[in-house]
Amino acid sequence: MAGLLDKRLWVVSGKGGVGKSTVAAALALRSARAGRRTLVCEVNTQERISRFLEHPAAGPEITLLEENLWAVDVRPQEAMREYGLMVLRFEALYKTVFENRLARYFLRFIPSLQELVLLGKIMFHLQEKLPDGRWRFDTVVLDAPATGHAISFLSVPQVLVQTVPPGPLSREAQKMRDLLVDPAVTAAVLVALPEEMPVNEALELHAALTDRVHLRTHAAVLNQAIPERFTAADLEALAGCPELRDVAQAHHDRAALTVLAGTKLERNLHVPVVNVPRLFLPAFGREAIEQVMGHLEALVMGET
Numbered sequence: 001m002a003g004l005l006d007k008r009l010w011v012v013s014g015k016g017g018v019g020k021s022t023v024a025a026a027l028a029l030r031s032a033r034a035g036r037r038t039l040v041c042e043v044n045t046q047e048r049i050s051r052f053l054e055h056p057a058a059g060p061e062i063t064l065l066e067e068n069l070w071a072v073d074v075r076p077q078e079a080m081r082e083y084g085l086m087v088l089r090f091e092a093l094y095k096t097v098f099e100n101r102l103a104r105y106f107l108r109f110i111p112s113l114q115e116l117v118l119l120g121k122i123m124f125h126l127q128e129k130l131p132d133g134r135w136r137f138d139t140v141v142l143d144a145p146a147t148g149h150a151i152s153f154l155s156v157p158q159v160l161v162q163t164v165p166p167g168p169l170s171r172e173a174q175k176m177r178d179l180l181v182d183p184a185v186t187a188a189v190l191v192a193l194p195e196e197m198p199v200n201e202a203l204e205l206h207a208a209l210t211d212r213v214h215l216r217t218h219a220a221v222l223n224q225a226i227p228e229r230f231t232a233a234d235l236e237a238l239a240g241c242p243e244l245r246d247v248a249q250a251h252h253d254r255a256a257l258t259v260l261a262g263t264k265l266e267r268n269l270h271v272p273v274v275n276v277p278r279l280f281l282p283a284f285g286r287e288a289i290e291q292v293m294g295h296l297e298a299l300v301m302g303e304t
Contacts, residue, residue, distance in 0.1 A: 003302025
């Protein structure tokens, strides 16, 4: 398995509630630990990643959390201003267009404009350089929206390239699309739980990203996996103690579901599947992210 460190944009998505923000936080932390200047982006949501890492919320401004690790919550209003200034160049012209009440009213009706400026800000930081010519960020980890919204969000550049007349908007969309579809730059990491619906959504997301976005799936993460601990012989040996046998049987059944889910993902995605075991901790915070990060080592660094 090639490591994610060969790519610069890591797109993490999956069904809501499967732990994609947990995985994004762990991947970003591991990238930073590898000495790469890393930016982790959440998209117009209640911030989780800074809290998971036990730091104050970053907000809409890029904020240094710790060595080599920055975070930002990309929000429409701030992203619109930055996008307007990037495209229009002059602040006076930006104010005339984007801060005019009537203009703002009509801008609300431009299809996909909000998604475009949100994604545009992320792509801007992906290409941003320091004065000495190095990338400002070696790695950008995108905690993408959940499945359905992720598909529409990441499809926006392709849709605009196909529908918008030539001009600044279509050129920006083309640049974004080129970065998203470049397998040397971008990789998707899909997250699922060992349950039927999350696995099926991961497969649907993979198909949509492949067909509509042309974004390559690098790997899948099976979160809250249950490892096998009780064999059939163990269950038989516990026959004289029904209470313990029931507990062991329940664990055995959950482990079997983990195997089935992992097999289904591997056979349909044709990419590596990394298991992250279910954690039993009194509180979910930095310690949990550190443990998840350890299980994602091979995904980030590649097999030795």
